[in-house]
Amino acid sequence: MSTAHKRKKDPQAVRQQLLEVAADLCVEKGAAGLTLDAVAAAAGVSKGGLLHHFPSKADLLFGLLDDLIARMDAAIAAAMRADPEPHGRFTRAYVGVTFGTGAMAEEARWKAMTIPLLAEPDLRARWRDWIALQAERHAGTDASLDCTLARFALDGLWLASVLESHPMDAAQAERMKERLFDLSRG
Amino acid sequence: MSTAHKRKKDPQAVRQQLLEVAADLCVEKGAAGLTLDAVAAAAGVSKGGLLHHFPSKADLLFGLLDDLIARMDAAIAAAMRADPEPHGRFTRAYVGVTFGTGAMAEEARWKAMTIPLLAEPDLRARWRDWIALQAERHAGTDASLDCTLARFALDGLWLASVLESHPMDAAQAERMKERLFDLSRG
DNA sequence: GCAATAAAACCGTCCAGACGGTATGTTTAT
């Protein structure tokens, strides 16, 4: 028994709530282990309500990834606007955003969710498209060997942070970040 | 109806066969889509037989990962023996083995296992342990910033190859490999 | 050597629960 029908309806908010809850569960259980029942329950919505917003599980996962990509795009675009030097600009923005100066809790959650998302072949394709788009868009400024290497290193670093396999203190992280910036300029 | 009980019993071989078949199916369907029935059928063993060797699905996946890790350990050890320079020796071996000259089947298995490895918390822990062990063991020779960075870059490169997100031709790959070797010496 | 006995290595079936999705009713906003 829920009281959802008593409160004011706000479809957008419910949709957002569903996405956030799904993201959390995705981090815990992985995309494969994500169940519609669990999402609905955790969001305080019935399963029917969930399926109203996202007609299928696949749609829900697509929604998750699209949201993630949109946020990342926005953050990268903002970082790039603040960088006067064209060469390696995208790489630096990518590094800066992933190292995440701001909202750590949020960052960590979205980062951790990426892996489970990538486990699904259909979602992978979407992710790949985004990568390809970025590569094409910044081919003129970020295609050098060291820029590419810096981005790969960042991916590895990010992987390590998700796995918690390479515990690093703040000083080490800072040195690494600076080294990556160096590479982006070379 | 099977004839397994007619032929000579060889538990080790059956176990190995199960692992190989499971690995192959993992490549095809992904670890999430791996079913015990499918593994048992493909290995010519009943489901009961499979569950005799691996009491649960999790155990099967553990077995799969442990097998891969053992092989990788061997390959890395061999590569390290052939490298006279101590500094960065492990990093170079890691790079060399991952770039993988030979054993394509093995590489395909690693690729298939990578995503599940990152997605499943239990498998993740196992992998993390291995990383920690290596880091500790080679702390004296491979802990420099550039060595660490090279390994991170390699991980990123590996991920890209799994996701097929950064198509690279052989020449590019070779240049990247050389650059990583350079970093391991600095 | 050789039964006898235990233990390991299987086989084949069946089931309980989980899960995605449908079908239909009920409330709320416009």
Next chain:
DNA sequence: ATAAACATACCGTCTGGACGGTTTTATTGC
């Protein structure tokens, strides 16, 4: 009034794995 935004109930399938047999191998006693 009508459509969107939910809730409730239910179904079919799929899958892990429990279970009780059967056959082969190993060990022990004599």
